Amino acid sequence: MDEEFTENPRLLLFAFAITALFAGIEFIGGRYTGSWALVSDSFHMGIDxxxxxxxxxxxxLAHRFRTFSSKIKTRAAFLNAILLMTLSVFVAFEAYERAWISRDILSIPMLGIAVIGLLVNAFEEWLLRHQAFHDLNTRGAYLHIVGDYVSSVGVIAAALVIFLWDWKIADALAAFLVALLMLISGFLLARASLRELKN
Ligand SMILES: [Zn+2]
Known part of the structure; x- marks a missing residue:
């Protein structure tokens, strides 16, 4: 696989720093605003x-230990996939529980954080456009990026719905959407990494 040569560790490390920072902001923001959708998305960002x-x-490591590093990568991708799917189940259960309880949600800060999330996604996509960093296969990486966008847009829509109509169940619905997308990208990643492991 030639694409490994095009991977830039510094670029990836930079993207990691931004994603980790935003995952932290989103988690704290989710707790502060009372939005489970934000907390859910922070789990996703944390795994990313x-x-x-x-x-x-x-x-x-790639230059000196290429075979070794690609083996580690494949196994790590598989563990990531399991983590994504496990967390998606947790997120969905918690969203279901919360759907029945009406809690106060601070929709304006929720909206602000969700919009920043969308910008972080867009920036990362631009930064890593030529690197299939997320998943093993490019198609999986592409679908994952689409999933990241849809999650962000879902949380933004929920914040708007809560602000405009005080319809708080939108938060739980957005969290369900995040969970569904985590499940799908986890499944695709698991399938791709299992195929790679068999080779
Ligand atoms: Zn993602």
Whole structure:
């Protein structure tokens, strides 16, 4: 695979730093605003940060330990996939519980954080356009990026709905959407990494 040569460890490390920082902001913001959708998305971003960190580490090893690093990458991707799917189940259960309880949600700060999330996604996509950092196969990486966008837009829409109509169940619905997308990208990643492991 020639693309490994094009991977830039510094770029990946930079993307990791941004993603990890935003995951932290989103988690704290989610707790502060009372939005489970934000907390859910912060889990997703946290796992993405982990994937970026592993990719950065693996690609800085790549020149000297290429076979070793690609083996680690494949196993790490599989673990990431399991983590994504497990967390998606947790997120969905918690969203279901919260759907029945009406809590106060600070929709304006929620909206602000969700918009920053969308910008972080867009910036990262631009930064890593030529690097299949997320997943093993490019198609999976592409679908994952689409999933990241849809999650962000879902949280933004929920914040707007809560602000305009005080319809708080929108937060739980957005969290369900985040969970669904985590499940799908986890499944695709698991399938791709299992195929790679068999080769
Ligand atoms: Zn993602």
């Amino acid at each position: 940060a982990l994937a970026l960190f592993i990719a950065a580490t693996a690609s800085s």
